[in-house]
Amino acid sequence: MADDRMLLAGGRVIDPASGKVRLVDILVEDGRIARVGKGIRARDAQRIDCRGKHIAPGFIDMHCHLREPGYEDAETILTGTQSALVGGFTRVCPMPNTDPPVDSEAMVRFQIERAEQAGYASVHPVGCCTRNRAGKELAEIGSMREAGAVAVSDDGDWVSDPRVMRRALEYAKAFDMPVISHCEYDGLSDGVSNEGLVSTRLGLRGKPWPSETAAAARDIMLAEFVGARVHIAHVSCAATVDLIRWAKLRRVQVTAEVCPHHFTLTDASLAGFDTNFKVNPPLRTEPDRLAVVEGVVDGTIDVIATDHAPHTSIAKEVEFDKARPGIIGFETAFSLGYEQFVLSGLMSPARYIEKLTLAPARIMGLRTPSVAEGTEAELVILDLKAQWTFSSAQIMSKSHNTPFLERTMQGLVVGGVLGEEHFWLLHAA
Ligand SMILES: [Zn+2]
Ligand SMILES: [Zn+2]
Known part of the structure; x- marks a missing residue:
């Protein structure tokens, strides 16, 4: 106290x-x-x-999973916000893929109130793009905004129907919120690791990089056309970084994030079939990792976000194909980024801290972190x-x-x- x-x-x-x-x-x-x-x-x-x-000002994690309601055996808002605070995150934005999903005003209020009762990091929920995350009809975007939602996303899935995505962008624009896109193109997204030499050698089903980049391309073009804001979640490959760089030159209102595991690790780590290296999007190649690092340094990638994705040991201690993707991230994010960007000499401490504070605050419309x-x-x-x-x-x-x-x-x-x-x-x- x-x-x-x-x-x-x-x-x-x-x-x-x-x-x-x-x-x-x-x-x-x-x-x-x-x-x-x-x-x-x-x-x-x-x-x-x-x-x-x-x-420094407390950090903001604009992409995490707190699992409540529905998956409290993996995490609760109480344990998740405690873990966040230990990692330096004083505000977090949980994704809405809970059970039931956060697709209504009542669910948004529930999460905010739970976090207030817990009393650790504050919670600024991301609401669903579509009702029940089903990708068909829009969720109650306006009333979720009223209740305190700061963005919309069907994270965990891509909004594959382009008409629905277009409408989501139009609505989100009217309420001055970004749409956060989890980019995975249908028909290219059923693999469990990056498709390439490593997946071939290990006999794993591959997910090729165009799965991410093609999906991001469609959403960026729709955002430009509609004049809305789109945020590309967990960028993992070189082509997506190039695409976002191009879109920013065109003055599209696009922003992007990268997770510590994507700038730290590559698919070479999968050799031991340890399911703690299974994430979605998958770990990619060394050239991809280097491109993502360069994107952070040159400002193409705005934010470092954890995609904190807790899973029980039952969900992870199974064969690689069946394991749930995702890793916890709050408690290691600052240090992994500090090593990668500051100790390496690529960025000053202040510029690095900006990626954890001002940049996510700006995108999510949150109070400016300051001292x-x-x-x-x-x-x-x-x-x-x-x-x-x-x-x-x-x-x-x-x-x-x-x-x-x-x-x-x-x-x-x-x-x-x-x-x-x-x-x-x-x-x-
Ligand atoms: Zn995602
Ligand atoms: Zn996520």
Whole structure:
């Protein structure tokens, strides 16, 4: 629990908006940032020694799965938002492929209220594009928006009927929301791994890259035609990065995200048939991985999102073909990205943090994350030098499906402040 007054002293504050890093203190009073400046004196405040640490706005994950309602054995809104907070995500946007799906005002309210009761990361739901995610009739987009939905998507499936997608884009435009497209072209999407040398060698059914790129192409063209905003989820291959780059040159209102597993791993990892490497879209080749990294660096890809997809061990401990795709992602995302983009010298810490804060906020129409006086305290404390090894004992998610166990990483979210309720310092600094 936070004291009424708290002084985060001696940390380096990263401001993704200005790109500046300043050595300043932050005084938090009643859950709000009361002062930001050098040498703040506040004798009665709880003093948190942040020397050697960095402080940034809390992260926003615009693509995750919290599984409630319907799959509470894999995750609940409570355990998912706890896991998010440990990973530095103070706000998350769950996808609507629950059971029942989030396709109505009542379901949107249910998720927001559940998260408020839980009291960890706040939840900004993504509603379904179509009723019951069936791809036929539009869901109640306007009333879901009223209730607090921030985007629409049939994530898990592509909206294959072009007339339905066109209408979804028109409606979403009227309510100033993006449509998030899970791109998988019908007839090319029944594989379990990337189609290529590795799938042939291992005898796995392949899913070729045009499955993703062709679907993205149709949705980008429809968005341009309608003048709506489309967001391409979990970009995994080089051709999709090229396509989005081209679309941005045409000034299409397209944005895109990449997940840490796609910029970290390739299909070479499938050699052991470990189902923790089975994700959708599948891990691709090294040239694809490099293209995705380049897309993040040159701004073609706007956001890093986890696609946190918890599954029970029953769903994963089966043969590769039958295992559910997806991995948990909140607790490793920051560190994997930090290594890939900042330690490698490709991006500054502030530009990297922008992909986790300002960019998703802009796309989802959420309050701008900042470290400004007068705003609610929503901060993470980072130890950028910390080397740590991810162990299952640290996992707060209800599910443990991750290929990153026992991996040693650099850069760690060591704590944070969220409003009046939460101050956490979980990892010994
Ligand atoms: Zn998806
Ligand atoms: Zn997803």
